[in-house]
Amino acid sequence: MGIVIAVISGKGGVGKTTTTANIGLGIAQNGKSCVVVDFDIGQRNLDMILGLENRVVYDMVHVMDDGVDVKQALIKSKMSPNLSFLAASQTKDKSVLNSEKILKLINSLKESFEYVILDAPAGIESGYEHTIEFADKAIIVVNPEVSSIRDSDRAIGILDSKSQRVKDGSEVDKFLIINRIDAKMVQSGEMLKSDDILEILSIPLIGKIPEDRGIIEASNQGRPIVLFENSKAGQAYKRIAKRLCGEKVDFVDVESETTGFMQKIKGIFK
Amino acid sequence: MFSWFNKKSSAQTAKDRLTIAIMSDRTNNSFPFLNELKAEIIEVVKKYMGVKKIDIQTETIDDMEALSIDIQLEK
Numbered sequence: 001m002g003i004v005i006a007v008i009s010g011k012g013g014v015g016k017t018t019t020t021a022n023i024g025l026g027i028a029q030n031g032k033s034c035v036v037v038d039f040d041i042g043q044r045n046l047d048m049i050l051g052l053e054n055r056v057v058y059d060m061v062h063v064m065d066d067g068v069d070v071k072q073a074l075i076k077s078k079m080s081p082n083l084s085f086l087a088a089s090q091t092k093d094k095s096v097l098n099s100e101k102i103l104k105l106i107n108s109l110k111e112s113f114e115y116v117i118l119d120a121p122a123g124i125e126s127g128y129e130h131t132i133e134f135a136d137k138a139i140i141v142v143n144p145e146v147s148s149i150r151d152s153d154r155a156i157g158i159l160d161s162k163s164q165r166v167k168d169g170s171e172v173d174k175f176l177i178i179n180r181i182d183a184k185m186v187q188s189g190e191m192l193k194s195d196d197i198l199e200i201l202s203i204p205l206i207g208k209i210p211e212d213r214g215i216i217e218a219s220n221q222g223r224p225i226v227l228f229e230n231s232k233a234g235q236a237y238k239r240i241a242k243r244l245c246g247e248k249v250d251f252v253d254v255e256s257e258t259t260g261f262m263q264k265i266k267g268i269f270k
Numbered sequence: 271m272f273s274w275f276n277k278k279s280s281a282q283t284a285k286d287r288l289t290i291a292i293m294s295d296r297t298n299n300s301f302p303f304l305n306e307l308k309a310e311i312i313e314v315v316k317k318y319m320g321v322k323k324i325d326i327q328t329e330t331i332d333d334m335e336a337l338s339i340d341i342q343l344e345k
Binding site for chain 2: 146149150153154157161186188189190191192193196200201
């Protein structure tokens with residue numbers, strides 16, 4: 001039986017979908033079977049990031065409501081033989097979700113995949129509660145910015161009261177990804193340090209992603225950034241995927257990396 | 271950025287503001303189930319006697335959180 005990981009955030013636009021795509025592909029590249037599921041009904045996006053938008057025939061709602069077999073709806077990625085994708089519905093709204101149907105769908109995915117990764121809607125939207133309901137683990141994505149951090153604390157609060165594991169007296173393992181870190185701004189005191197964010201939210205860290213212009217280019221092409229060998233963000237996502245697969249990977253301090261002028265000077269002396 | 275010596279960084283300001291905002295969010299949301307709890311307590315007590323009113327207060331004393339439940343019975 002596979003494990004279910006929900007990728008969540010407080011507000012939208014912090015990089016949840018990008019994170020889902022990259023850790024999904026990263027896990028698949030590590031040799032584990034993995035399915036990524038777009039739970040953001042009505043705002044389908046994960047298909048674009050994975051470059052699979054033209055191959056969607058059936059979506060999640062077809063499987064839950066119209067008796068379409070889940071195997072027919074799953075799309076195999078060409079980027080890794082271990083990665084499959086299940087699309088969100090674009091036409092229905094989030095009210096089509098209900099616990100019973102979701103549990104059935106998730107259980108059938110758990111039978112065929114080692115990792116089931118769910119791309120959740122933002123924590124304040126309806127549909128969020130359904131995504132976290134049957135998750136074993138949750139990855140919370142934040143940006144080093146006040147509104148994202150505050151809203152994520154509320155999303156964590158909902159997770160702690162609504163998930164089935166919590167209701168059963170167990171716990172959902174929570175991990176934090178700090179996304180879009182600008183090392184220069186952190187060094188000059190214009191951006192919150194990761195340590196401060198961890199102290200405020202008190203959740204263990206699973207990775208820090210530096211701001212990377214390549215993310216836009218990657219999404220333009222529909223190729224997740226883990227495929228770009230030289231990308232710092234891509235390498236950071238690869239490390240997270242390895243940690244999720246149980247490997248011990250040292251944390252790289254993306255905040256103290258020197259950039260620009262200083263790096264050039266150091267480069268001369270190398 | 272401009273007065274280097276006497277101003278704290280904006281990141282520090284953000285941290286201070288967030289710490290307070292999140293603390294107050296957490297106290298306001300710590301018992302989201304209060305209304306459901308109230309309804310269920312009324313149902314249970316009703317089995318044995320008449321209930322006129324029920325009032326639940328949350329209190330925080332140092333590190334302790336307490337619920338005080340006040341049940342007014344029908345005469």
